[in-house]
Amino acid sequence: MSDEIKEARACSGCGVTLQTEHSEQPGYVPAKALERTPIICQRCFRIKHYNEAASVAIDQDEFLRMLGRIGKEDALVIHIVDLFDFDGSVISGLQRFVGTNPVLLVVNKIDLLPKATNWNRITNWVQRQAKEHGLRIVDVILVSAKRNLGFDRLVDQVGEWRQRRDVYVVGATNVGKSTLINRLINDYSDMEQELTTSRYPGTTLDVVHIPLDDGKHIIDTPGIVYPSRMTELAHRDDLGALLPDKPLKPAVYQLNEGQTLFFGAFARFDFVEGERQSFTCYVSNGLPIHRTKLERADELYRDHRGDMLAPPTRERVDELPAWTKHQFRIARGSETDVFISGLGWVTCNGTTGALVEVHAPKGVKVLTRHSLL
Structure with missing residues (x-):
């Protein structure tokens, strides 16, 4: 050799x-x-x-070690998040690693939202959520790696903030990080290198240095694995149902008190108490929703999970952790999403308030937030 x-x-x-x-x-x-x-x-x-990938476990301490070096350097940090799974993919503790280095927050997968979306509202929403997660950012850039939307502005902002510094790109698994870096390579480097991209979590396994024309580097870090995301727990054969690849089609349900929505066999949403009102579901178009009475929900799940309630199939349902219950009181007149990481969210549209419960695999992040749409 x-x-x-x-x-x-x-x-x-x-x-x-x-x-x-x-x-x-x-x-x-x-x-x-x-x-x-x-x-x-x-x-x-x-x-x-x-389009196959072997499952490879990466030590979490190694992730922290790699992130820890950023604060010791003079660099621009690009933090990429998934708009569909924003609260599940944002790195809440990032600020303590990056120090005073400027952070550009790049929000990918905007192509999943309806064409009539108010993008100023989305930007304001992202800024609000970033602040709640303790992030100090210099700008928000909405992009779609799949549709090549917003990328010119990203390149402009990188040029403005980089100032002959290295560029660190960080993000959770499966947020589109490598796809975006491939676009940066085209604009800032003549290196014949293309990062491996796929829909499977954890594609990048170590730090990748891409040399730039001025002697600096774009530094791609491995995707951080968050077990609190449904997509990290699901079998890879079910990712196609969980991960949307087309614009979301909001599913609106007029529910009476005591009705339940099943999202395949991944999770369940109960309207426990309140006046009749509408709930809008934003989940992958490939994930079937089944409505039933709350009083029958336990029995239905026990008898039909993995067949009528699928995906996942009966065999793969048993691979998921047992469900835990999350209860939320939705305030009267509030604009609230009930968010299930990796699966999507349910917007509570009523003006009268409600008591709702979510059943999801233990460890999956479930929370309420100000409504995205």
Whole structure:
């Protein structure tokens, strides 16, 4: 093996250290593949060509160690979040890691919202939520990596705030981080490198340094894994039902007190107490919603989870943690979302107030927030 190949020991797709001996471990690459340029590991090869990914666990302490270096450097930080799962993908503790470095908050997947959306309202909502999560940001940029929306403004803001500094890109798994970095590479670097992208969480396995024309770098960090997101608990075969890939079609239900909505077998929403009112569900179009009476909900779930109530299937339902109950009192006249991380949210539209309960797998983040739409 030449000295040049020996030095190129990192996968150009995900950044993991390459090795040729253990095919079941991260970074494996057949010896003959080391002759290729650029070199990618077998896992990235399978993601790129077959949309398959092996499950790889990354130590959480390593994530913290990598984030900890940012505050010691003079850098621009791009924090990417998923608008569909904002409160599940935002890094609430980011501020203590980045210090005084400027932070651009990039909100991806705006293509999922209706075309008639008031984007000024969305920007104001994001700024409000960021403040509640303890983030100090210099700007909010709404983008869609899939539709190439808002990217010109992102490039302009990076140019304004970078000032010949390195750019760290951070975010949770599956927020579109690598896709956006690939766009930055096109504008700031002539390097023939493309980060591995897929719909599977945890694609980037180590820090990836992309050299810029002025000698600085775009630094892609691994996606932080938050077990509080439904998408981290679900089987990969069910991600297609959970993760929307088309604009959301709001499902409006006029509910009487004592009615329940099931979201497949992933979660359940109970209208426990209140006057008849409407609830708007924002979930993936591929996730079926089943309405029933609250008094029958326990029995229905016990007898039909995994078949009439699916996905997931009966076998995969048992892989999820047992449900826990979350109770919320919706104030009269408030604009409130009941948010279930990784699944979506239910907007309470009534002006009379309500008592609602959500049943979801233990550990999944469930909360109320000011209404997004």
